[in-house]
Amino acid sequence: MKKIIGVLLCLALAAGFAFANGSSDTADSGSDKLVVGFAQIGQESGWRDAETASLQWYASRNLDTIELHFADAQQKQENQIKAIRSFIDMGVDVIGLAPVVETGWDAVLMEVKEAGIPVIFLDREADVDDSLYSTFIGSDFILEGQNAAVEMGRLLNGKGKIVELEGTVGASVANDRKAGFDDTIASQFPGIEILGSQTGDFNRAKGKEVMESFLKTYGSEIKGVYGHNDDMVLGAIEAIKEAGLKPGMDIVTVSIDGVKGVFQAMAAGEANVTVECNPLLAPQFFQAAADLKAGKTLPRWIKSDEGIFRAETAAKDLPTRQY
Amino acid sequence: MEILQKYRRARIFWPSVIFLGILLFNTIISKGEFLSITMMDGHFYGRLVDIFRNGSKLMLLAMGMTFVIASGGIDISVGSVMAISGAIACSVIRGNLFPFFQGSVFFALVLAVAAGALCGAWNGFLVSRVRIQPMVATLILMVAGRGIAQLITNGKIITVNSPSYYFINGGYILGLPFPLYLVIILFAGLLFFTKKTAFGLFLASSGINDKSSRLAGIRVENIKLLVYVFCGAAAAGAGLIESSGIKGADCNNAGLMIELDAILSVAIGGNLLTGGRFSLGASICGALIIQSITTTIYAMGVPPEVIQLVKALLVITISLIQSEKLSIKLLPAKAAAQ
Incomplete structure (x- = not known):
């Protein structure tokens, strides 16, 4: 009995190998298809889910030109490393990686380099030597802050007093979005004064509480509010309404991210502008992968395409928002 | 007077004094603005x-x-x-x-x-x-x-x-x-x-x-x-x-x-x-x-970077005010009374 089971197991293993070989044959059979392996972190937030959906949707729409091998690492680095090794065995053209942590990638990326496969970092970077990856596609948080400042300047015609709702203290996103905004306001809009700046921890309840306090301190002097993310501003809008003022009219709003909620608020005339932080990176990712396969050199950092959305078009944009 | 004495000994005495103290502190700092209450849309x-x-x-x-x-x-x-x-x-x-x-x-x-x-x-x-x-x-x-x-x-x-x-x-x-x-x-x-x-x-x-x-x-x-x-x-x-x-x-x-x-x-x-x-x-x-x-x-x-520190200091101060041992040390008369 044991022998039979043993034989069966061996057969199963052999079949598995044959199957694995078979699939790798199709991967590097020299067809014109762009074969991409992508090692995703996992499902950690709505933002990342949107990114994953974007990659899979884009690949499924271009089945005749793109072959995507997608690996979900469930937030574990060793799973991502395993996935990358299997991509090497498959002989993919390009490997995409959203590194779950910054360090510990040197060894596996060296193997990738020896196999002659280019690597693209998507939305996060890893702490490795420049020679180990080809390009990084992601957001420029400082630029987002600068764009927000320009929008604020436009809304207020370059004159007025505003308050700022900061993200979590010490988060790099918050630091960059503050630096980009504050510097641009100081250099380009001398007529705009930032009355106060306080952390709202990137969430609605805190954003509301801080805004309530700002309204008590400065009253109707406040003409605008800038939030490092949309959720804090959505909280602030409630505080503004409770103070008997009209958000979007008496106090204009500019925030960053582009979540659905803020589009609803803009469509209702209660918010003014959101600067997108785009998770729908698939078009840029596959374009970069195709360029790498064709042997082109890419810039070290490809900034993600990020729109600026205003209240005027919010009603039209709302149905198309995916996150 | 007797009611006051009773209140003085109740557990709620120090917390309520501290709460009023914080309000008073804010009122002085803000020159009265802190306590100002206005009517807005009927509330x-x-x-x-x-x-x-x-x-x-x-x-x-x-x-x-x-x-x-x-x-x-x-x-x-x-x-x-x-x-x-x-x-x-x-x-x-x-x-x-x-x-x-x-x-x-x-x-x-x-x-x-x-x-x-x-x-x-x-x-x-x-x-x-x-x-x-x-x-x-x-x-x-x-x-x-x-x-x-x-x-x-x-x-x-x-x-x-x-x-x-x-x-x-x-x-x-x-x-x-x-x-x-x-x-x-x-x-x-x-x-x-x-x-x-x-x-x-x-x-x-x-x-x-x-x-x-x-x-x-x-x-x-x-x-x-x-x-x-x-x-x-x-x-x-x-x-x-x-x-x-x-x-x-x-x-x-x-x-x-x-x-x-x-x-x-x-x-x-x-x-x-x-x-x-x-x-x-x-x-x-x-x-x-x-x-x-x-x-x-x-x-x-208060700048966002130091909020946690300020909170911690305030909580320590409040705990010290309520500490019985400390008050006995600082006020020998009270110790004698006990």
């Missing part, structure tokens, strides 16, 4: 109103926590229960949960509070029947609760559009915020319940020594179960206030770390964390102190 508007309204959820939590702590336990799952209650209420109103009752705020509230009580019953069951240490027993729900809330809302922030739901946080009766009435009604009810029935005595007794209480004929298990159920329901109420304030359910952030503030309220109120005699009023004062510290920090424009 009072000012920082004092903010303290009572934003502090209402902490006051609710503090009342539940006072009972649990008096019984010799602790409940660190209240923040997660808040997330669950908000998630259920918003899902019911949106029709994602029980589509039959879509839009029914009444049913949403009943269900949310019932869910909170159920969570409390689970904690109480683990503590009183299975006899798991309270910290560990409630840790389970603290960790799992947020996951349950995420499941209910599918991991998204869900927003609701229902004026009667907003009323829970943003409504006013006779110019005063509605959540304040919730606190007052509950406080009055509990005060009556603990003072006019033997419950308060039984509770304190089980907290001090549950073995001898059991031998004396008190049903310690049932009392413990009851206080956890009440604490869960109070947390659900706090969750409703929070969720109504942002007009939606934000499971990642609702009540995050608030269990520590709730425990701190009870402690600042001068109640012993080891259980036994307790004062609800003192805990409410403790909650008001914590809320007014936050309001003070915002009003003074």
Whole structure:
């Protein structure tokens, strides 16, 4: 009995190998298809889910030109490393990686380099030597802050007093979005004064509480509010309404991210502008992968395409928002 | 004079003095602006109103926590229960949960509070029947609760559009915020319940020594179960206030770390964390102190980087003011009197 089971197991293993070989044959059979392996972190937030959906949707729409091998690492680095090794065995053209942590990638990326496969970092970077990856596609948080400042300047015609709702203290996103905004306001809009700046921890309840306090301190002097993310501003809008003022009219709003909620608020005339932080990176990712396969050199950092959305078009944009 | 002497010796004395001290400090710093209250759209508007309204959820939590702590336990799952209650209420109103009752705020509230009580019953069951240490027993729900809330809302922030739901946080009766009435009604009810029935005595007794209480004929298990159920329901109420304030359910952030503030309220109120005699009023004062510290920090424009430090320093100072040993050292006369 044991022998039979043993034989069966061996057969199963052999079949598995044959199957694995078979699939790798199709991967590097020299067809014109762009074969991409992508090692995703996992499902950690709505933002990342949107990114994953974007990659899979884009690949499924271009089945005749793109072959995507997608690996979900469930937030574990060793799973991502395993996935990358299997991509090497498959002989993919390009490997995409959203590194779950910054360090510990040197060894596996060296193997990738020896196999002659280019690597693209998507939305996060890893702490490795420049020679180990080809390009990084992601957001420029400082630029987002600068764009927000320009929008604020436009809304207020370059004159007025505003308050700022900061993200979590010490988060790099918050630091960059503050630096980009504050510097641009100081250099380009001398007529705009930032009355106060306080952390709202990137969430609605805190954003509301801080805004309530700002309204008590400065009253109707406040003409605008800038939030490092949309959720804090959505909280602030409630505080503004409770103070008997009209958000979007008496106090204009500019925030960053582009979540659905803020589009609803803009469509209702209660918010003014959101600067997108785009998770729908698939078009840029596959374009970069195709360029790498064709042997082109890419810039070290490809900034993600990020729109600026205003209240005027919010009603039209709302149905198309995916996150 | 006699009443004053009695008040001076009551547990609520120092917390209430500290709370008034914080208000006085702010009034002086802001040259009176802090206390200014104006009428806005037919209701009072000012920082004092903010303290009572934003502090209402902490006051609710503090009342539940006072009972649990008096019984010799602790409940660190209240923040997660808040997330669950908000998630259920918003899902019911949106029709994602029980589509039959879509839009029914009444049913949403009943269900949310019932869910909170159920969570409390689970904690109480683990503590009183299975006899798991309270910290560990409630840790389970603290960790799992947020996951349950995420499941209910599918991991998204869900927003609701229902004026009667907003009323829970943003409504006013006779110019005063509605959540304040919730606190007052509950406080009055509990005060009556603990003072006019033997419950308060039984509770304190089980907290001090549950073995001898059991031998004396008190049903310690049932009392413990009851206080956890009440604490869960109070947390659900706090969750409703929070969720109504942002007009939606934000499971990642609702009540995050608030269990520590709730425990701190009870402690600042001068109640012993080891259980036994307790004062609800003192805990409410403790909650008001914590809320007014936050309001003070915002009003003074403390830079965000140092907020935690300033809070820590204030809490240390308050604890020192209440420390009996320290006051005996500093005031030898008092030591002699004792």
